[in-house]
Structures are given as structure tokens and as C-alpha cells.
Amino acid sequence: MTVRVGVVGVGNIGSSHALNLARVVSGSAVSVLFDADPDRAAALAADLGARSVRTVPELFDADDVDAVLVASPDDVHAEQLLLGLPAGKPVLCEKPLATTEADARAVIDAEVGLGRRLVQLGFMRRFDPGYVQLKQELTAQGIGEPLVVHNVHRNTSAPYGLVTERTLTNMVVHELDIGRWLLDEEYASVMVVAGRPGPLTPDGQHDPILVVLRTASGVVVEVEAFANAQYGYEVVCRVTGSRGQAVMGDGSYITRSTSFSRGVDLPELWLGRFAEAYRLQLQGWVDAVQGGEPFPGATSWDGFAATVVATRAVEAYRSGGWVDVVLPPRPSLYAGPDVGPRP
Numbered sequence: 285m286t287v288r289v290g291v292v293g294v295g296n297i298g299s300s301h302a303l304n305l306a307r308v309v310s311g312s313a314v315s316v317l318f319d320a321d322p323d324r325a326a327a328l329a330a331d332l333g334a335r336s337v338r339t340v341p342e343l344f345d346a347d348d349v350d351a352v353l354v355a356s357p358d359d360v361h362a363e364q365l366l367l368g369l370p371a372g373k374p375v376l377c378e379k380p381l382a383t384t385e386a387d388a389r390a391v392i393d394a395e396v397g398l399g400r401r402l403v404q405l406g407f408m409r410r411f412d413p414g415y416v417q418l419k420q421e422l423t424a425q426g427i428g429e430p431l432v433v434h435n436v437h438r439n440t441s442a443p444y445g446l447v448t449e450r451t452l453t454n455m456v457v458h459e460l461d462i463g464r465w466l467l468d469e470e471y472a473s474v475m476v477v478a479g480r481p482g483p484l485t486p487d488g489q490h491d492p493i494l495v496v497l498r499t500a501s502g503v504v505v506e507v508e509a510f511a512n513a514q515y516g517y518e519v520v521c522r523v524t525g526s527r528g529q530a531v532m533g534d535g536s537y538i539t540r541s542t543s544f545s546r547g548v549d550l551p552e553l554w555l556g557r558f559a560e561a562y563r564l565q566l567q568g569w570v571d572a573v574q575g576g577e578p579f580p581g582a583t584s585w586d587g588f589a590a591t592v593v594a595t596r597a598v599e600a601y602r603s604g605g606w607v608d609v610v611l612p613p614r615p616s617l618y619a620g621p622d623v624g625p626r627p
């Protein structure tokens with residue numbers, strides 16, 4: 285059976301996912317599109333042999349939609365999931381699940397109410413060959429116990445305008461998720477250090493920032509997030525272990541020597557760096573939908589956890605101090621091995 289996917293939001297990433305689903309991923313087709321800009325949806329629909337609709341419920345309820353991909357702006361994900369989940373169709377929702385804890389909680393409550401995990405969250409780094417290998421390194425314990433995780437996350441330019449709170453809820457949320465996944469544990473506290481702003485930082489905002497977290501077992505995780513780094517898109521994760529180190533992201537590209545210098549190319553956007561992760565994420569999701577299997581990626585609970593930590597980081601940024609992170613009990617619907625065993 286071909287999985288006919290409806291796509292909500294066909295901007296930068298939504299159109300890339302739609303093209304992948306229509307032309308690269310096996311077992312899927314794109315049937316229906318919705319965007320707040322109807323001309324944009326209609327133009328892409330014409331390209332893909334799909335149709336466009338005027339409302340989100342129309343898309344979720346359509347007979348020719350088996351599964352839905354949500355790639356609208358961050359602050360409408362929760363509202364659209366709440367509208368669509370009663371249709372009972374599988375959803376791949378771009379990160380973040382929500383920008384507030386209350387919105388994220390509402391999605392969890394809706395799924396628990398339906399008694400089914402319908403949502404996979406688009407934390408695609410869990411599918412990235414680099415991060416997967418890093419996770420294998422940690423599992424094999426060749427570098428011993430992880431003690432410190434240093435992350436670097438730099439964008440060429442802030443994609444939605446530079447607002448420091450958004451850097452935390454939209455950008456750093458990737459590291460918040462991948463840290464939980466790599467270490468198989470939750471964060472206990474967070475603080476945000478804002479230093480001297482870079483030249484493109486608007487008044488009253490901070491960029492770059494350093495986010496420092498402690499996990500429940502005391503591992504220190506830090507994230508340097510620089511949204512207007514200008515020179516390219518770069519992600520690095522360096523884990524210091526009790527008897528070694530593992531580094532993901534340094535030197536993973538071709539090294540070219542010419543004109544008496546040696547160097548590597550950097551992508552301008554995440555679409556270049558994580559192309560394979562996006563493809564593998566979509567293929568894994570489509571395969572799971574086809575086979576009626578559990579999704580291979582992050583759950584709504586993972587999205588909720590990441591949003592809770594991001595909102596505590598926003599509080600820490602505003603207060604300048606450490607803020608505790610406490611998650612409520614995990615509903616049994618989300619029991620399982622997605623981030624490893626829990627105490």
C-alpha cells in the first residue's frame with residue numbers, strides 16, 4: 285500500500301519533505317497540501333500531482349490522506365495536532381512539539397485520551413548517521429562514562445529573525461532532545477550565559493549564548509548556540525568520557541587541498557548537513573505507517589520533555605540563574621525504549 289501523505293505547511297522544510305515523500309522515499313506519495321498561503325500550496329500541489337485544501341481539518345479528514353506531516357510554524361503545531369488527532373491518522377510533526385509547556389501538555393493529554401501514540405516528532409538528528417555512530421560509541425563505553433557533552437550549533441543566519449527566547453525553543457531544542465537520547469537520562473537543571481553580542485544581534489537580544497545543563501546523574505551538557513554565525517551551518521557534539529573522547533561533526537566532509545591551503549566545505553543550511561537524516565526519518569516513518577509498527581523516532585513525550593526544558597531555559601535566560609527541571613510522571617502510553625529505561 286502506498287502511504288498517501290497530506291502536508292500542512294509547505295515553506296522551507298515542508299516543501300523539502302513533500303518532495304522527498306513524492307520522489308525519494310519509497311512507499312509514499314503526496315496527495316493533499318495546506319498552507320496559510322494558498323497560492324504556495326496550490327503551486328507545489330501542481331508540481332506534485334496533488335491537490336490543495338483551504339483548512340487543516342479538511343486535510344486531516346480527507347479520504348485520500350493516510351498520514352499527515354505538519355511543517356507549519358512552531359507556535360501552531362499544538363493547535364493543529366489537537367484539531368487533527370481525532371481523525372486517528374499517523375502524524376510526523378516537525379520540532380518543536382510546542383513553544384509552551386501548556387500547549388505541549390495538551391497534545392500529550394489528547395494522545396493519552398485517544399489511547400494511541402499517533403505522533404512522531406521531527407527530531408531528525410536521531411536518524412543522522414553521525415549521531416547514531418556517536419550513540420553507538422557511548423553504548424560501547426569505549427570512552428568510559430560520559431562526563432561532559434559539548435555542543436556547537438551555528439546557523440548562517442537566524443531563519444525566523446533573532447529573538448533569544450526563540451533560539452532556545454526553536455534551535456537549542458535539537459540539542460535538548462539529542463542530549464536526552466545520547467545519555468538516556470533527563471536534565472535536572474539549566475542556566476543560560478549571555479555574553480558579548482555578535483554584530484548582527486538586535487538590541488536587547490543575545491547571540492551567541494551558552495546553555496549549560498546538568499543531568500540527573502550529574503553529566504554537564506553545554507550548548508553554544510550562535511544563530512547569526514554568518515560563515516555557514518555547523519553542528520558539533522564532543523563527548524568527554526572517563527577515559528577518552530568521541531567527537532561528531534569535526535572533519536566529516538571532504539578535505540580539499542588547493543592554492544596552498546587545505547579546507548572543508550560547509551553547508552549554508554541544515555537541509556545540506558542533515559539531508560540523509562531527513563530522508564531516513566521519512567523512510568522510517570513511512571515504513572512504520574505501512575507496517576502498522578511503532579514509530580522509530582521521537583514521541584510526543586520526547587517533544588514535551590524538550591519543550592519543558594526549553595521553557596525552563598527561557599526562565600533561566602531571563603533570571604540569569606540556575607532553574608530546576610522537573611518532569612511530571614510519564615504516562616504509561618509512552619513507556620518503552622525510545623530514550624532507554626527509566627528508574
Ligand SMILES: NC(=O)c1ccc[n+]([C@@H]2O[C@H](COP(=O)([O-])OP(=O)(O)OC[C@H]3O[C@@H](n4cnc5c(N)ncnc54)[C@H](O)[C@@H]3O)[C@@H](O)[C@H]2O)c1
Nearest residue numbers: 293294295296297298319320321355356357358360378379
Ligand atoms: N527538523 C529540522 O531540522 C527543521 C528545520 C527547519 C525547520 N523546522 C521546523 O519546521 C517548521 C517550518 O519551518 P520552515 O523553516 O519551513 O518555515 P518557513 O517560514 O519556511 O515555512 C512555514 C510555512 O508555513 C506556512 N504557514 C504559516 N502559518 C501557517 C499555518 N497556521 N498553517 C499552515 N501553514 C502555515 C507559511 O506560509 C510557510 O509556507 C518549523 O516548526 C521549524 O521549527 C525543522
